Amino acid sequence: MQLKQWLFGVVVAFSLVASASARSLPEFTELIEDHSPAVVKINTVERAKRSSPRQQYPQDIPDIFRHLFEPRDPREREQRSMGSGFIISEDGYVLTNNHVVEGADDISVRLIDNREFDAEVIGTDPRSDLALLKVNADDLPTLAFADSDDLKVGEWVLAIGSPFGLDFTASAGIVSAIGRSIPTERNENYVPFIQTDVAINPGNSGGPLFNMEGKVVGINSQIYTRSGGSIGLSFAIPSNVAKDVIAQLKDKGRVDRGWLGVAIQAVDRDLAKSFGLDKPMGALIQQIEPASPADKSGLEVGDVIIRFDGKTIAKSADLPHVVGGIAPGTKVDVDVMRAGKKKRLQVTVGTLNGENTPSVAAKASGDRLGLVVEPVDSRQLQALRINGGVMVVQVAPDSPAAKAGLRPGDVIAQLGFNEVKDPGHYQALQKALPEGKLLPIRFYRDGRPTFRSIIIEE
Template identity: 60%
Template sequence: MIVRFFVFIVLAFPLIVSAANYNLPDFTPLIEKSSPAVVKINTTTAVKPRGFSLPPGQQIPDIFRHLFEPREMPERNMSSMGSGFLISSDGYLLTNYHVIEDADQIVVRLVDRREFKAMVIGSDPRSDLALLKIDEEKLPFLTLATNDELRIGEWVVAIGSPFGLDFSASAGIVSAIGRSIPTDKNENYVPFIQTDVAINPGNSGGPLFNMEGKVVGVNSQIYTRSGGSIGLSFAIPSTVALNVVEQLKEKGRVDRGWLGVVIQEVDKNLADSFGLKRPQGALVAQMEPGGPADKSGIMVGDIILKFARRNILTSGDLPHAVGSTQPDSEVPVVVMRKGKRKTIDVTVGRLEGGDAAATITEVSPSTAADRLGLTVETIESSLRDQWRLTGGVTVTQVDPHGAAADAGVAPGDVIAQLGFEQIETVEDYRRILANLPSDSLQPIRFFRDGRPTFRTIRLQ
């Protein structure tokens, strides 16, 4: 019996392997057809070395001063590399903005080893895309997918030059779609595609293909602790790239919509207090006075559920939707206000250099407790003017065992709203607090260092 069982395992193993191999896709035709349109990008930037400087308050002894006299420092060239791909037969190509940022010279190398100097048609740092042009005709090119029908689990292929290794291919699956990754300026305009494709430094700007051979994304970022791929890579969707390319060709710049709100995530407690069945939407924590949202009638405390008929499931969805909307267009916005849905027509503004379409404020989840435990006083006029508030009460003491402490309220915070009512004075605060029903979960809005935050608090 033991011998027969062992023979069965040995005979079955090749069958299992064969079945697994049979189900895997064949990437060969896709790679052979697409590789000629993928390019390697080499950039050169002239950098002037910094001169020697001492820490503040220190001086060079006279005997050594001649050694540190100012002298002409020669410039040196710094080189970097990335990837890109041709999108037309007459030499237009797409890459990441960070690949060509501050470059003095850009050289594009084709798979047949021909090299061309490229000029920048336009760039868009907010989407990390740049449109280049080389002087050549009848070139192979790739087609950008025109829809967002990419599905989680779908096979995708990347071609690029990781670590300078020319025209390398790697494959994997789509791990997630619509990922929000704010930049260092807290801007968030790209709903990234997350994959487990092996993307490494040098792949930036290269194409991400579906199995039909269409470009569904532009490889842009990796998450890594070692400097190499750990199976978390992010690509800019082709629909975003198409919009950017069209505007850069037409105007040399990219115009985006602007709403003029500061928003935060809606957790379970906030959803309960605002009358939602589940956490969803983007909670308006603050508005730009005179901005598009303010002019349209959107109010602080509204939860935006739909923007231009696009569902807003998380706060990160709103900047994506607003940023992709053309300025001056009128769109319907569905909000939850005091437990009731309301539709508001909003005329979208134009995003300027220092603005943000919808800024996300990061806060920790709210918690509920059993009482307030606060001592408050009227806000000082100087602080009110500095934070552009119409009123409010400043927290002077917080009972560490009270509901307010559990909700994250701290001394120095300025409470501007309790329940669904605005607070202007201490008398408002006391009146509103006295009229709120017992054992109810209520929203509370306060400012800390000028930044608004919504939490929930349970009254008894």
């Protein structure tokens, strides 16, 4: 009898422990039911034309044989891709990743109830990998943003998207780390990523990352993988970064970021001791660009920036995140360690150059080359060591410029056999270009000069 009572007690105890454990696990069903309607699948089509080389043939050849020498019609190829996104306003604004829609000629947005809309691009920000779309609809379901600064490591989070085309798939995990620095191919680093172990795969890009309150804390953007699939290392753009980008894209069709004009490196243990720091921290200034905000403020090579605008710079990668998020023209305090002593300076943050392009929703048709251009500021001309040029803002699909491989952000320095001085000079040059003749065009991309050939077809 005593043995039976003991066994019964053990069973009851195990049941209570199991029940308590089950109650402590999160329940996602209500969150998914309530918020899936505002998540969308994004399908894109990119068309590319390949033209046969222009051929020359004798003028005296009989007409009956001339068709054998004529160039063939361009062959059109379609490249289809997909991603995810979510609706942020009832009147049809949709947020996704820039890489989901980059280069797309057609974009469609499909809801979980199978409604489908064509979408236009309001603006893009390659540096944060975000794009703002608009569909013609009203009374749409929406998602709300949370304050990503409140996010804690260990919190449960949920993603909804369309991995590998499997529509509206949910996956869950925890926040593994915050403030992760992942430099881009151009070695830029302006997003303090949220790292999670949520199963994110190709097709999830641009979809929402929810907290347990059903608010968006991040936009799924990247994964680390050796196989092409999830291995438990995924990265999301914080919602606070997204909110700032959305506001600027809506207001002016581009994103302006703060700029300091320094090259920096990390501070290790030995450097920390030599600079009078208690522990490795801060961003050590290696180089200062002449006439930059840093130069004008009195910052010096060898300074270790430990606080910027009241925010602690725990590691060197924190500085671009902080500076980039400050509105150009803002005066801020900078705390540095200089020769073993703390010093406070004030700097007026400048404007970061690069991919701050106007909204492509302006529907500008471009010139004879299919380009919309704008002036290049003197600072960038000086960095490229050229006296003049124009920056490409927009490239029309299937245009001569598109076929020559030009992209937004390229700086055109030569057109034909003439150096380009400014937008007015460029317009005069492109209007005078002959048809049917291959001509050189020289432009700068990522600081490197490149020659291509360009032709305006007859």
